[in-house]
Amino acid sequence: MKPLILITNDDGVRAKGLRTLDEVAMEFGDVVVMAPATNSSGKSHSLTTERPLRVTEIKKEDGLEVYACDGTPVDCVKLAVEYFCPRRPDLVLSGINHGSNSSINVLYSGTMGAVIEATALGLDAIGFSLLNHNPEADFTASVPYVRHIIGQVLEKGLPTDVSLNVNIPRLAAADIKGIKICHEAKAQWLDSFEQRTDPQGRPYWWLTGKFVCNNPPQTSDEWALANGYVSVVPIHPDFTHYAAINELQHISFNGPIVNSI
C-alpha cells in the first residue's frame, strides 16, 4: 500500500505553499489535506474549546483529498487523524509556510504547532517554511529540498518523539549551499506592540515587534540560514530543561515546607 501523507499549514487551505507541498507529497503517496479555512498564523498550539468544528470538502480525487476546517492547525491534525484519514498516516507535513519558523518563532507558529501535535500522537512529522512572507512567494528553489527530506524520512524514519523543523533561505537554487542539522538559536521579539489612538481618543495596541538574535552560534539555525543553508532542527514536544533539574535541588525548593507538612 502507498504511504499516506497528511498535510496541514497555518496560512490556510488556499495558500500557495500548501499547494506546492501537496504536489511534492503526491510523488510519494496518497495525500489527505486538512487545513484551516482562513489564515491561522500565530495560533501556536491552541485548541478550539468554546465551539464545535465544521469541515468543508474541497476536493476528493483518487490519491488527493482536501478539506477546510474552521479550527486551528492543531485541531486539523487531531480531527484528520481521527475522522478523515482512511488509515493512520505514515507522515504528517505542515507548510510550506510563507515566512520563517526558525529559532523562537516555532513557539508562536501554527504550522509548527501542528507538527508538534503530530509528534505527540506518535507520528513522524516535518514542518517546512520559506523565509518569504509574500503570498505569491516563489517556492521553486525549495522543492528539491522538500522532496529530499520527505524521501529520507519515509525511507529511514525519525527517532522516537522527534520531528523536524525545516527552514529554507530566500535564495535562488544555485545559491543554497545544502542542508545543516542545527539547534534553535536563542532570540527575542522586542518592541512587541505599537500604541495608537482611535478617533475617540482611546488607546489601542497593534502587535508588531523586532526580531533580535545576536551572534547566533555556527551550530544554530539562524547562522545556517544567514549563511545560505537549509536548516533542519530536530524538535520534540517536551519543554523540560533537564539540566536544571539538578541545579534546582541546590536552591532548596525541597525546603522547610516539605519537612513542616
Place this chain on the structure above:
Amino acid sequence: MKPLILITNDDGVRAKGLRTLDEVAMEFGDVVVMAPATNSSGKSHSLTTERPLRVTEIKKEDGLEVYACDGTPVDCVKLAVEYFCPRRPDLVLSGINHGSNSSINVLYSGTMGAVIEATALGLDAIGFSLLNHNPEADFTASVPYVRHIIGQVLEKGLPTDVSLNVNIPRLAAADIKGIKICHEAKAQWLDSFEQRTDPQGRPYWWLTGKFVCNNPPQTSDEWALANGYVSVVPIHPDFTHYAAINELQHISFNGPIVNSI
C-alpha cells in the same frame, strides 16, 4: 524598592485562582495584573495578529494595579511588560490555573504560554496550577506552597532561560507530602473529538479527549502528583531535541542534494 510582580493567567481576570495568587504575591512586593478579559484556556502561545488589543483598567491602588486585556495570555505578558509595568518586573507569575498543566498539557496551556513568553523575554517566571477545574476550587492547601516557591525564587533567582511549571495535587494540606522537582511525563490526549449531527443533518465535532499516561516514571510530574507531591518542572522556551542532532547525521540528510548543488 519593593520587587515588582506581574501576574496573568488564562482563566480570565475574574478567576478565583488569580485572586488567590494576587493576595500571596502582595506579601512580597508591588503587583501588576494584566489578564485576559475572558476565558483563554487552550490558547497556548498564540498571539493576536488580526486586530489590535484593548485594555480596561479594573483597579489602581497603591501596590496593586489590575487590567483586563482582550488578547491572549502571551499578549498580556508582552503588553504589560512594555506599556503597563512602571519598571521591569522582578518576577512573572501565571495562574493559579483551575486544572492541571502537568505533562503534555503545558503545550496547550495559555497559563504556561505566558510563563514561557516571560522566560523568552529574560524574566524569571512561575506557572501555578491546581488539579481542580472547578471555578470555585478551594486553593487553601495551595497557598503555603505558592508562598514558599515565590519566596525561594525571589531570594535565589532561577537558572538562565529556565522557568517553573508548578502543579499542585487536589488534596487537603495534611495529605500533601512536599515538593518534587521532576520532568514532564510523556503522555497523549486520545479520542480528541466527538462527532455529532446538527438538526439539519450536518456533522460537527466537539473537542473532548482522554488523557493517557502509562506508567509514568518516578522522576516525572505525573508520578509526583499521583503520589501526593507538588510537582515542579524546570522548563525553557526551546523545542530542540539536542540528542537527536547527532542521530540525524547518520540518516544522511546531508545527502546527495548537498553535494549536487
